[in-house]
Amino acid sequence: MTSESGSISRTPYVNTSPDVADEFKYTTCYMCACRCGIKVYLQDGSIRYIQGNRDHPVNKGVLCAKGSAGIMTQNSPAKLTKPLKRVGPRGSGEFEEIEWEEAMETASGWLSRIRATDPKKLAFFTGRDQSQALTGWWASQFGTPNYSAHGGFCSVNMAAAGLYSIGGSFWEFGEPDWEHTKYLMMFGVAEDHDSNPIKIGLGKLKTRGAKFVSVNPIRTGYSSIADQWIPIRPGTDGLFIMSLIHQLLKSDKVDIEYLVRYTNAHWLVINDPGAEDDGLFARDTDGNPLCWDGKTKALANARALEVAPAVVGDYELSDGRKAQPSFNLVAQRYLDNQYAPENVAKRTGLDKGIIEHTAAELAHYAFVEEIELEVEWTDWAGRKHDKMKGRPVAFHAMRGISAHSNGFHTCRALHLLQMLLGSIDCPGGFGHKPPFPKPIPPGLKPAGKSGQVEANTPLPGPPLGFPISPEDLLIDADGKPQRIDKAFSWEFPLSIHGLMHLVITNAWKGDPYPIDTLMLFMANMSWNSSMNTSGMIEMLTDKNESTGEYKIPRIIYADAFYSETVAYADLVLPDTTYLERYDCISLLDRPICEADACQDAIRQPVIELDRDVRPFQSVLLDLGARLGLNAMVNDDGEPKYPGGYPDYIVNHERAPGIGSLAGWRGKDGDKYGRGEPNPNQLKKYIENKAFWSYRLPPEQRYYKMANKDYLDWATEMGFVGNSDQIVMEIYSEALQKFRLAARGHGNIQPPEEHRTRIDNYFDPIPVWYEPFEEAMVDTSKYPFHALTQRPMHMYHSWGGQNAWLRQVTGSNKLYMNTKIGAKMGLENDDWVWVTSHHGRIRVQLGLMDGVNENTVWTWNAIGKQKGAWNLDEDASESKKGFLLNHVISELLPKREGGYRYANADPVTGQAAWFDLRVQIEKVGPGEAEESYPQFEAAKRPAGLEPVPSVLRYGKSLRVKRES
Numbered sequence: 001m002t003s004e005s006g007s008i009s010r011t012p013y014v015n016t017s018p019d020v021a022d023e024f025k026y027t028t029c030y031m032c033a034c035r036c037g038i039k040v041y042l043q044d045g046s047i048r049y050i051q052g053n054r055d056h057p058v059n060k061g062v063l064c065a066k067g068s069a070g071i072m073t074q075n076s077p078a079k080l081t082k083p084l085k086r087v088g089p090r091g092s093g094e095f096e097e098i099e100w101e102e103a104m105e106t107a108s109g110w111l112s113r114i115r116a117t118d119p120k121k122l123a124f125f126t127g128r129d130q131s132q133a134l135t136g137w138w139a140s141q142f143g144t145p146n147y148s149a150h151g152g153f154c155s156v157n158m159a160a161a162g163l164y165s166i167g168g169s170f171w172e173f174g175e176p177d178w179e180h181t182k183y184l185m186m187f188g189v190a191e192d193h194d195s196n197p198i199k200i201g202l203g204k205l206k207t208r209g210a211k212f213v214s215v216n217p218i219r220t221g222y223s224s225i226a227d228q229w230i231p232i233r234p235g236t237d238g239l240f241i242m243s244l245i246h247q248l249l250k251s252d253k254v255d256i257e258y259l260v261r262y263t264n265a266h267w268l269v270i271n272d273p274g275a276e277d278d279g280l281f282a283r284d285t286d287g288n289p290l291c292w293d294g295k296t297k298a299l300a301n302a303r304a305l306e307v308a309p310a311v312v313g314d315y316e317l318s319d320g321r322k323a324q325p326s327f328n329l330v331a332q333r334y335l336d337n338q339y340a341p342e343n344v345a346k347r348t349g350l351d352k353g354i355i356e357h358t359a360a361e362l363a364h365y366a367f368v369e370e371i372e373l374e375v376e377w378t379d380w381a382g383r384k385h386d387k388m389k390g391r392p393v394a395f396h397a398m399r400g401i402s403a404h405s406n407g408f409h410t411c412r413a414l415h416l417l418q419m420l421l422g423s424i425d426c427p428g429g430f431g432h433k434p435p436f437p438k439p440i441p442p443g444l445k446p447a448g449k450s451g452q453v454e455a456n457t458p459l460p461g462p463p464l465g466f467p468i469s470p471e472d473l474l475i476d477a478d479g480k481p482q483r484i485d486k487a488f489s490w491e492f493p494l495s496i497h498g499l500m501h502l503v504i505t506n507a508w509k510g511d512p513y514p515i516d517t518l519m520l521f522m523a524n525m526s527w528n529s530s531m532n533t534s535g536m537i538e539m540l541t542d543k544n545e546s547t548g549e550y551k552i553p554r555i556i557y558a559d560a561f562y563s564e565t566v567a568y569a570d571l572v573l574p575d576t577t578y579l580e581r582y583d584c585i586s587l588l589d590r591p592i593c594e595a596d597a598c599q600d601a602i603r604q605p606v607i608e609l610d611r612d613v614r615p616f617q618s619v620l621l622d623l624g625a626r627l628g629l630n631a632m633v634n635d636d637g638e639p640k641y642p643g644g645y646p647d648y649i650v651n652h653e654r655a656p657g658i659g660s661l662a663g664w665r666g667k668d669g670d671k672y673g674r675g676e677p678n679p680n681q682l683k684k685y686i687e688n689k690a691f692w693s694y695r696l697p698p699e700q701r702y703y704k705m706a707n708k709d710y711l712d713w714a715t716e717m718g719f720v721g722n723s724d725q726i727v728m729e730i731y732s733e734a735l736q737k738f739r740l741a742a743r744g745h746g747n748i749q750p751p752e753e754h755r756t757r758i759d760n761y762f763d764p765i766p767v768w769y770e771p772f773e774e775a776m777v778d779t780s781k782y783p784f785h786a787l788t789q790r791p792m793h794m795y796h797s798w799g800g801q802n803a804w805l806r807q808v809t810g811s812n813k814l815y816m817n818t819k820i821g822a823k824m825g826l827e828n829d830d831w832v833w834v835t836s837h838h839g840r841i842r843v844q845l846g847l848m849d850g851v852n853e854n855t856v857w858t859w860n861a862i863g864k865q866k867g868a869w870n871l872d873e874d875a876s877e878s879k880k881g882f883l884l885n886h887v888i889s890e891l892l893p894k895r896e897g898g899y900r901y902a903n904a905d906p907v908t909g910q911a912a913w914f915d916l917r918v919q920i921e922k923v924g925p926g927e928a929e930e931s932y933p934q935f936e937a938a939k940r941p942a943g944l945e946p947v948p949s950v951l952r953y954g955k956s957l958r959v960k961r962e963s
């Protein structure tokens with residue numbers, strides 16, 4: 001060091017590795033949904049810093065910016081401190097602090113009245129919570145079908161398309177074979193989903209020199225390190241994929257052997273237009289699907305081992321009718337010239353050469369670069385194989401292709417492409433993560449039909465499930481919806497994750513019926529977790545003129561922070577942070593497995609609670625006991641889980657021997673998967689750094705849908721009911737059953753007004769159509785697609801309130817392609833109006849090169865409502881930050897005299913966030929340079945600390961250590 005006088009003073013000893021903490025604890029991160037393992041260093045009981053857990057299978061020590069900034073979420077001034085009862089009008093923020101006993105008595109009083117009369121008048125919806133195995137079960141025990149988590153407005157198209165075609169999907173369901181793939185195509189993935197595992201995986205690909213192609217209208221995050229970026233026009237991914245299929249079929253580059261072995265490609269489909277079984281599979285008298293056996297030249301059981309099935313051609317059934325193999329129908333559809341690259345190029349915004357080149361590369365890597373592993377394995381029929389053959393082409397996709405009104409079929413098309421290439425669960429391809437693959441679709445049916453919702457009675461099953469025919473819908477005798485969100489109705493028959501985005505609108509309208517209480521957990525529904533945000537605020541505060549009562553009479557909200565939605569609640573149940581409670585990341589929920597490992601994890605409290613708040617999961621169990629829900633009380637009426645959530649995690653059994661955690665089961669902890677509860681189970685997890693992992697032996701690693709050893713093990717684990725082969729579906733008979741109902745067959749048929757829609761969109765083979773909003777608005781008036789995505793360093797509104805992460809991004813801009821900006825006379829930082837068919841917002845513009853020319857986009861959930869999150873009223877998040885949500889409608893554009901369906905996929909109900917079309921205009925001279933709309937700041941509830949002008953952390957710890 002040089003002193004002012006120029007002389008050099010030397011420190012005799014510099015300790016470059018001082019002790020930074022006096023203890024550490026392992027737990028699981030919750031700064032986003034990836035569930036990385038973390039090691040939290042503590043000093044005097046306070047967090048010193050957070051490190052990635054090097055032994056954890058999800059992140060292997062990698063920690064992202066969000067994960068390390070967990071310290072500032074823990075030290076957020078927005079943490080709620082005590083239960084609150086609303087005393088002013090909704091939205092005013094006027095609350096009175098109450099004791100927990102009063103809060104619990106109030107909630108159980110409201111809920112017990114509902115349960116004793118009509119349980120469906122409780123609508124219970126949760127956000128990105130990781131305890132859905134508990135919350136869904138609780139709703140079922142309460143007896144309401146009106147339950148779901150955030151899936152309907154996130155990526156249910158992806159999940160449903162996968163579960164109805166390959167028995168799994170991406171992210172929590174499956175992953176690329178990072179060790180062996182030579183070509184990875186990623187569709188519509190921002191930087192957030194599966195964050196650290198993808199970063200680690202991409203690092204491996206880059207090191208090995210494998211090619212990474214990103215299909216995305218925006219080049220940020222993963223796309224910015226792609227070897228090739230394909231800047232597709234939003235909503236046309238399905239068309240692009242179908243054109244790739246066209247090219248592969250045309251050049252005969254599909255894996256017929258794989259298709260016959262693992263899919264229903266050879267199953268014969270009845271071709272008898274007008275008949276009640278047209279489009280269903282031809283079956284023998286025992287119900288076995290039929291194929292045409294090329295050896296015997298006769299019809300045969302398609303699942304028999306000795307047949308040599310035909311995959312193309314016309315065949316005659318024993319009753320004289322015609323039938324074709326389903327592959328024949330697939331080939332017929334996509335060989336049509338409408339899918340030729342030159343005919344999809346304009347629509348997708350891609351050069352025809354790019355489509356041709358991509359198809360050629362897929363064929364090259366799949367078939368020329370085929371790989372073989374010297375691993376013996378046994379198939380479902382007991383046949384031994386001495387090698388595992390692989391097609392080293394993998395795909396990964398997420399919300400970018402899913403959040404469109406044509407997303408279900410686009411996602412199915414992607415799975416079809418994978419099946420045609422023979423790259424599912426093989427070396428180098430996409431790999432299912434246990435407990436997937438599941439039967440197609442899984443066997444659970446949604447409960448909540450008429451007659452199944454009774455006073456003081458649990459539902460006979462879970463509120464969410466997998467319909468396979470109209471008989472499974474939750475509708476009444478007139479075909480009217482039974483759920484408040486209209487899930488599993490003729491409007492959205494396969495809405496397997498519910499439709500959270502419709503709850504407030506429908507509850508406000510009383511359509512299909514009024515509700516009494518809306519209970520929300522971790523769901524910022526008055527702000528960034530809703531379409532039509534300004535409209536939601538009006539609905540939450542709207543009163544019935546004749547009674548003066550709110551149209552949604554009661555709102556219970558559980559959150560750890562003073563998020564925007566708190567101000568609209570009548571009763572606030574303050575939650576803990578993820579560092580203050582026990583949790584389980586369960587195989588019954590969304591697990592953290594890998595393609596070659598089965599694993600789960602826990603959270604444990606790493607710091608002591610310093611406020612009068614409780615973990616919501618324990619609150620739910622307490623509420624359940626107060627309500628006398630059978631599964632939550634003992635025979636003597638006493639709570640079954642008096643120790644709250646940790647007690648439930650260890651002792652609850654969903655089926656005999658199967659509970660929340662799979663590791664260290666059995667009373668001595670010597671079993672896994674199945675076994676009686678182990679009182680020391682949490683201790684064992686803590687000793688093992690908060691996770692459990694079982695690695696599959698090599699012979700079970702691939703072909704899980706047809707691998708005898710894997711299927712036997714999966715049966716023992718309770719993942720599947722038996723070890724029968726799981727036959728993947730290039731053709732969906734379940735979809736055809738709905739279509740037949742729309743064509744007038746069967747006892748349960750859609751009401752007249754829904755028939756055409758069901759007929760159009762329940763196509764058993766993936767189909768592309770123009771996204772609904774785009775088809776309904778004047779696209780010359782609204783020329784731009786408008787998208788949102790999450791930044792790598794923030795997750796929903798939680799990240800945007802974090803003092804460290806706010807310094808990275810404190811407000812958002814709307815990004816536009818530089819060339820287009822220049823054409824329109826717009827410059828960086830100009831303020832513009834963004835107008836859709838639904839509304840108008842004022843935002844600041846940014847220009848960039850890496851975005852499709854027809855697209856504008858912004859970061860999601862940076863914009864905050866003034867005063868929320870205990871931020872300063874002048875915070876940049878509310879002055880300059882904005883939400884695109886204000887201009888996205890939850891309903892489709894108005895039509896003359898027409899019913900307004902939800903702005904959603906017609907099959908699954910997935911919110912079509914990315915169908916938005918907008919117009920951009922520069923603001924007039926002298927207009928305020930502030931985002932619009934702005935809202936009155938709500939009062940800060942008692943108990944919240946004053947807004948700090950500067951929020952620092954760690955100084956006190958440093959002083960202590962040095963002193």
Ligand code: SF4
Pocket residue numbers: 029030031032033034035036059062063064065066067068195196
């Ligand atoms: S990706 Fe980052 S924020 Fe998400 S769980 Fe992992 S460390 Fe935490």
